[in-house]
Amino acid sequence: MAVIDGKWCRMESEEMPYSDLSFGIKMEKLLHKEISKYQEIIVFKSQLFGNVLVLDGIVQVAELDEFVYHEMMANLPLNCHPDAKRVLIVGGGDGGVAREILKHPSVEKVVVCEIDEKVVDVCKKYFPKLAESFSDVRTELVIGDGIEYMKDQSSAFDVIITDPQDKIGIAEGLHNEGYYNSMKRALKPNGLICSEGKDMYFELSFVKRLMTFSRKLFPKVAYGYAVTPSYAPGHIGFLLCSTNPNTSFKEPLKTLTENEMKERKLKYYSSDIHRACFILPNHIKEDLYPDGNLQQ
Amino acid sequence: MAVIDGKWCRMESEEMPYSDLSFGIKMEKLLHKEISKYQEIIVFKSQLFGNVLVLDGIVQVAELDEFVYHEMMANLPLNCHPDAKRVLIVGGGDGGVAREILKHPSVEKVVVCEIDEKVVDVCKKYFPKLAESFSDVRTELVIGDGIEYMKDQSSAFDVIITDPQDKIGIAEGLHNEGYYNSMKRALKPNGLICSEGKDMYFELSFVKRLMTFSRKLFPKVAYGYAVTPSYAPGHIGFLLCSTNPNTSFKEPLKTLTENEMKERKLKYYSSDIHRACFILPNHIKEDLYPDGNLQQ
Numbered sequence: 001m002a003v004i005d006g007k008w009c010r011m012e013s014e015e016m017p018y019s020d021l022s023f024g025i026k027m028e029k030l031l032h033k034e035i036s037k038y039q040e041i042i043v044f045k046s047q048l049f050g051n052v053l054v055l056d057g058i059v060q061v062a063e064l065d066e067f068v069y070h071e072m073m074a075n076l077p078l079n080c081h082p083d084a085k086r087v088l089i090v091g092g093g094d095g096g097v098a099r100e101i102l103k104h105p106s107v108e109k110v111v112v113c114e115i116d117e118k119v120v121d122v123c124k125k126y127f128p129k130l131a132e133s134f135s136d137v138r139t140e141l142v143i144g145d146g147i148e149y150m151k152d153q154s155s156a157f158d159v160i161i162t163d164p165q166d167k168i169g170i171a172e173g174l175h176n177e178g179y180y181n182s183m184k185r186a187l188k189p190n191g192l193i194c195s196e197g198k199d200m201y202f203e204l205s206f207v208k209r210l211m212t213f214s215r216k217l218f219p220k221v222a223y224g225y226a227v228t229p230s231y232a233p234g235h236i237g238f239l240l241c242s243t244n245p246n247t248s249f250k251e252p253l254k255t256l257t258e259n260e261m262k263e264r265k266l267k268y269y270s271s272d273i274h275r276a277c278f279i280l281p282n283h284i285k286e287d288l289y290p291d292g293n294l295q296q
Numbered sequence: 297m298a299v300i301d302g303k304w305c306r307m308e309s310e311e312m313p314y315s316d317l318s319f320g321i322k323m324e325k326l327l328h329k330e331i332s333k334y335q336e337i338i339v340f341k342s343q344l345f346g347n348v349l350v351l352d353g354i355v356q357v358a359e360l361d362e363f364v365y366h367e368m369m370a371n372l373p374l375n376c377h378p379d380a381k382r383v384l385i386v387g388g389g390d391g392g393v394a395r396e397i398l399k400h401p402s403v404e405k406v407v408v409c410e411i412d413e414k415v416v417d418v419c420k421k422y423f424p425k426l427a428e429s430f431s432d433v434r435t436e437l438v439i440g441d442g443i444e445y446m447k448d449q450s451s452a453f454d455v456i457i458t459d460p461q462d463k464i465g466i467a468e469g470l471h472n473e474g475y476y477n478s479m480k481r482a483l484k485p486n487g488l489i490c491s492e493g494k495d496m497y498f499e500l501s502f503v504k505r506l507m508t509f510s511r512k513l514f515p516k517v518a519y520g521y522a523v524t525p526s527y528a529p530g531h532i533g534f535l536l537c538s539t540n541p542n543t544s545f546k547e548p549l550k551t552l553t554e555n556e557m558k559e560r561k562l563k564y565y566s567s568d569i570h571r572a573c574f575i576l577p578n579h580i581k582e583d584l585y586p587d588g589n590l591q592q
Binding site: 024 | 304315316318322495496521529530562579
C-alpha cells in the first residue's frame, strides 16, 4: 500500500523485492484515494512526475514518462507482425497501450479487457490523454477477468498484449503457463504476444521462469527493456513470444521513417531503440539465454 | 542528507530534482556514519543492494550494481583510445573505476585524485573489492582538489575520467567550461575524457549545458547511458569528449572477444552494450543532438 506522509507519497509494497524499497515522490496534491474491489487506487499531482497513478503501493502511470512503457508495449509487437488487424490488451485500463496501438494503420479492432472498472474511471478523469483511446470507434472495452476472457477466444487476435497490475499477488494468474497456453490458442496463425516482463535486476529469477515456460510453447521468445524513471528500479522489461518461427524480434519487420515517428508522436520508440532494447548486459544475457541467442 | 528512520535509510537530498524524490532502502545494519570535512558519509548493509555508500543523501556505490557504472566509466573511453597508457581519475575515491582501468593491458599508470580521504578509508573497509585497486603498483592515490591538480598538468594523460560526488553543489567546479579547458590541456595528443553525465530525464537541461560548452572545446562529443537500479532515476549518463576528430564513440576502436570479457570479469560491458548505450530515446536525441548525429 502507499503511505501518505505529509507531502510525500511513499510507495511501500509488502511484496518482495519492493518490500525492501521505498520510493517516495513529493506531492503537490492528493487527487484521489479509494479501495476498489481489487486494489488500493491513489492518484496525486506532483511537480516532477505530473499526475501519478499508484495501485497497491506501486507506481503504474506517471505523466512524465508514461509514453516510454506504452510506446514500447505497442510498437515492439506491432512492428514485428506483418499486418496486425485485431489486438487484445489484457489489463491496460489506463488506455495508454491502446492509444499507441491505434496509431498503427493496419489495426481494425482493439479489445481492452480490464478487471477493475474503477481504474478506467479514474484514468478518464486524471489521465485524459491516455484514456482518449476508449472513445475511438475501433476500441471495445470489456470489464472482466482477462484469464476467463482468454479461455473463450480461439484464433481471434493477431497480437495479445498483457499489461497487468504490477503486484504479482493480484496478477499472478497472468504469469503462468496456463495463461500463456490460452493466449497461444487465442492467437491467429503467426500471431505474437507481448507481456510486461518485470525488471532484470531484482526479478531476474521471475523473468527466467517466464522465459523457460514460454520457450516450451513458442518457437521465438525474447526479452527487451526500456528506461522508466517512474518505476522504482528505473527500467521495465518486455517479454515477447511468437508462434511464427521466422519472427525476428531483434530486427523489426517494419522500420519507421522520421516522418512516421513524427506523425505518430513517438517520443521514446524508434527502430534503433527497438534493436537496442534487446541488447542485454553480459550477466543478464548469460542468465536468460544460456544457449546463446538462437531463439530471439 | 540521508534520513535514518527505523529500518529505512532514506536518501533525501535538498537539491533539485532529488528534493522531490525519496529513495529508501531497508537496512540490515548501519555500518558507518560521519560528517567529514566535505560531506556526510553513510555506509549500511542491506539485503537487496549489499553494502551501500551514501554521500550527502545520494547513493554513490551499492554492491548490487556498482560494476555497471565502473565498467562503463572505464571501458567506454579506453576502448575508444588506441593505446591508453596514462589515466587520471578525478574523484573515484571508492576505487571502482580504477579497478576496471587496471584490467586494460596498455595501462601503465593510474592517478586517482580524491578530495576526501575519509571516502577512501571507508571504502577500503566496507568495499574491499573496489578499493583493491589502490594496492596495485600502477596506482597513485593523490588526496587533493582535482580542479587544482588539473591546473598543474599539461599533455600528461591519454584519458581523464571525472567521477565526482553526485551532489552538484560540492562538485560544481567539475561541471563547468573552465575545468573542461584544464582537462583538454592536461590531455596528450588524441586524448579523451569521460565524465559522469547525470540522468537524461530529470537533468536533461544540465546535460545539454555540459554538451554545449564541450562542443566548443572538443571536435567529438557523445552522451551514453547505463541502467543502474541503485541510483534513484534508474540510469546514469556518461559524457565523452575527444580531441581527435577521427574518434567514433559509437563504434569502439577495440572490440572485446568473449574470452577477453571473461578474463576481465565484465558483467555489464560488452562491445554490443557499448554501441547500444549511445542509442537514445527520440525525445532525448532531438534535444541533445539538434543538428543530427554529426559529432558523435
